[in-house]
Amino acid sequence: MYSGDYLRLGHIEGKSGLISLDICKKESSVNSVDTAFLQELEAVCDLLESDQAVRGLLITSAKSAFVVGADIFQFPPLFNGPLEAFESWVVRAHGIFNRLENLPYPSVCAINGLALGGGLELALLADARVVAEGAKLGLPEVTLGLCPGWGGTVRASRLAGVQPALELMLSGKPVSGEKALELGLADRCVADSELWVAGLELLDNLVTGALDFRALRARKHDIRAEACNQEALEQALAAYLKPNYPAAQKILSLVLAHASLPFESALEAERRSFVTLGRTDCAKSLVGLFINDQSVKGAAKRAAKAANPVQMAAVLGAGIMGGGIAYQAAVTGTPVLLKDIRQEALDLGVDTASKALDKLIAKGHMDDAGKRDCLGLIEPMLEFKGFDTVGLVVEAVVENEKIKHAVLTETESHLKPEAILTSNTSTISITSLAEGLQRPENFCGMHFFNPVPMMPLVEVIRGAKSSDVAIATAVDCALKMGKTPIVVNDCPGFLVNRVLFPYFNAFNRLLHDGVDFQRIDRVMEGFGWPMGPAYLADVIGLDTMVHADQVLQAGYPQRMGHDDRPIIEELLDKGALGQKNGRGFYDYANGPRNKSASPDALSLSERAARQVEISDQQIIDRMMIPLCLESYLCLDEGVVGSAAEVDMGLIMGIGFPKFRGGALRYIDHLGLNEFAAKVDALADLGPLYRLPESFRTRAQSGRNFF
Known part of the structure; x- marks a missing residue:
């Protein structure tokens, strides 16, 4: 009946009127959903709606996994392109999915392997689902800074209940076939080898009327009667609601809001939320990281x-x-x-x-x-x-x-x-x-x-x-x-340490300007770093810090030299090693989790040569600009081969905030011209704050890193 690059539609042998839709993405080891997939699904819906002889549809996968999700590589052009085009794309996807869901006869989905994100949303379109014991089902969109965008928040919450569905979506973790059955996302769970037979048997029952497929379909459309206390639910799900990551809070608010809305209105609310999140820097960064990770791993496999x-x-x-x-x-x-x-x-x-x-x-x-x-x-x-x-x-x-x-x-x-x-x-x-x-x-x-x-x-x-x-x-x-x-x-410091030590150089300058190290830590942790520079220095070890800093100074004396002796060297002179001996910027006598400012560090701060009034944003700019400029120089000088490798090195090596995507993507989000203006405003601080001419040329030509 139909054979494309993604989908095959054909009659089931020996079963009059029963059709199988086989997901079989060619030239790929896995199935994923993208615009081309949606185009084929639209053509399939045309056939399924026009063939009067069809009595039931079985949806299966020809691969070891059902559908691993949306093709993430399609997102950046949508997120960064015209808003109207993004909105139209989402509306069209919903329209095609709704057509498959609303066929005038029953449908069953047989789920093997992975059904994640858009793959699970596709499976939820069927009136009933049979899941293999070895399958994993999940809605991990939150890990990309997004909410499910193809009806998943609506259908999952109406099948499983509000709180169970929220836990699935906010954790981003997949569940087993048995757990999916328990949640109501599946109707049967069988051994992997029995999946096809069980799916066909369930479809037979729906076609013959032994089971009412309209009643099963209505489960996804009915308004949830359960009442939810938002404050209590936020407390129960607090572990998932993280600052700087807006998707989790948006998912929570969305599901609570549309639980009492008619089905179409609920879908519309989901569409708006998906588009809103897709335009955030957080989603762009996290999607970019996924793509960068694939790029870096691909480069490594080729090199190997x-x-x-x-x-x-x-x-x-x-x-x-x-x-x-x-x-x-x-x-x-x-x-x-x-x-x-x-x-x-x-x-x-x-x-x-x-x-x-x-x-x-x-x-x-x-x-x-x-x-x-x-x-x-x-x-x-x-x-x-x-x-x-x-x-x-x-x-x-x-x-x-x-x-x-x-x-x-x-x-x-x-x-x-x-x-x-x-x-x-x-x-x-x-x-x-x-x-x-x-x-x-x-x-x-x-x-x-x-x-x-x-x-x-x-x-x-x-x-x-x-x-x-x-x-x-x-x-x-x-x-x-x-x-x-x-x-x-x-090169001195290679990539990670070369980029990290200008950041510590900036930290030392702030200390000599009389800025409290505990305040700097709070500001930079608020920016998104897992630990501030003082705490990080203690974790690395002050002796290691001094050694590496001296190597970088020798390698780049003009840019990485110090106007004032590093505070870390003075602490080391006093015998402080950081967490190695329980004493550094902080005192660890009561354990790493119960640190307090050490007397040595406080006394050094009090003796600062200058007392400069400075805002939190100025602290961020003074800390981040040297790190970002050194990241750019590593790319510009060919220390690494790509912007993706620079940013992934910082994410994996020093814990650069993931929601910001890496140093070069952070510059992209600010805008190259705005970043250049920030650097120029601090040029009096010395070579560490001087913009390379090649960067200025890049900014003037409007060439982003991603």
Whole structure:
């Protein structure tokens, strides 16, 4: 009857009058909904409405998942284009969905695999649903700063009830087939192998009148009789209502408002909310992050194609970082040799891995047997035994160039010629570390972030002599460890630390202007950072901060030098290390969660050379401009290959606020000309606040980063 790129429509063999609509997106491993899908669905509706012989419709998927959701790549042009075009697109989608729902005969949807977002909204159009036990159903739009926009808020809340539907939408987490049945989103739950038969049986019952399909359809259209106390509901759902993320509050208000409205009015309210949220910077940022994530992972997979497969890895230095890297290799199935020169260090490394595995057990992701198997893949040693079988080595010893040189040179002599040697340095030049190696082409950087099990980013640093094979192999290993690698060209600080330390430089200038560090923390946390700069410095460690800052000063003396001695250096002189010894900007005598301002930091603030009156917005501008300008320079100088890699590096590496999308998208949201004006207004503060001419040219030409 119909065969397109997304949909197939045909008669069910041996079942007179029964039709199957098979979702079968060609040239894709999954089904998703986009404008082309809607066009085909519209054509299918024309056929289904005109064929008088049809008595029932079974909606299925030809792939391992039903429909994974909307095609997110279609959203940016809609969000950024003319409002009228966006509104028309949503209205048209609703019209097509309503036609499928209102066919003059019954319909059943058989749900396998994933039915998320627009996929679940499509499934809810059917009069009844059979779901496989292994299926996952969800409405995760809130994670993109959106509400369900194709009728999901209305149909889900009328089938499941207001509060259960809100919990589904506000958490964004999918539920199992059994839970979907319990919520009323499905009518039957069966074994995966029985899905087709069960769906056909249910459709037969609807066609013959054994079940009343009109009564089932009416469930989605009837006004909910339940009364909801908004204040009580907000308290019950408070964990989902986050500042700076407007979608959750909008979903809550929307569902409460349309629960008492007629069906069409409720759909109209949803359309308005979807369009409103789609125009927000938050939604544009979160959708952009999704797209950037796909872009970065795609670039990594392409880069990994030239890799030499690694069957065995090794880690040098068995401290917390080395133990974390060894854990990450083992937990993803790669055997790893863990070497140190001290037994107590080996014990710490293995203990670090063991504790990380215990966390998996506590979450139900692993059992004791799995832990034993995983630890069995880590072989601690004090010698270089077996290093001639290793495909890749990660050096993770102390951040000292002379020590790293010595360790790398010695290690290379124990490796097979084709093995790849990498350094986990966070600041030291990879080109410099390669000096003295016999095979510098087989050497590159592989910078993990602490704590390794939690931090998704790995910077793979290309030195002057690093070969494509070395980079590809490091990228491939990072991917196999479940990490997101970004290839960075060698420069002081690489990407993440190079961008981060101008931010701390700005922090130091504010301190010397008499601005209270606790106020700066509050303002920047209000801006969206998970922790303010003083608290972050304590978490990183003040000794580590001073070392990295000195590397950046040496690398970029004009821009990153200090007019006043860094306050962090003065605290370090007093023996403060931050959380490492319980004393930094804050005192941690009562634990990290009960910090209070330390006497040392307060006394330093009181001795500030200047007392400048400053607004919260000025604090934000003075903190963010150096970070954003350095992000731009990393792109402009080719340190990384794309704006997406810059922003994803900051999101994954230092916790840049997700709802702002990254430094370059933040500039886009402000507008390049407005950002340039902010920079020019602070030019008297020195080179850290000087706009590169290439940026000014870009702004004048109207070229956004995204």
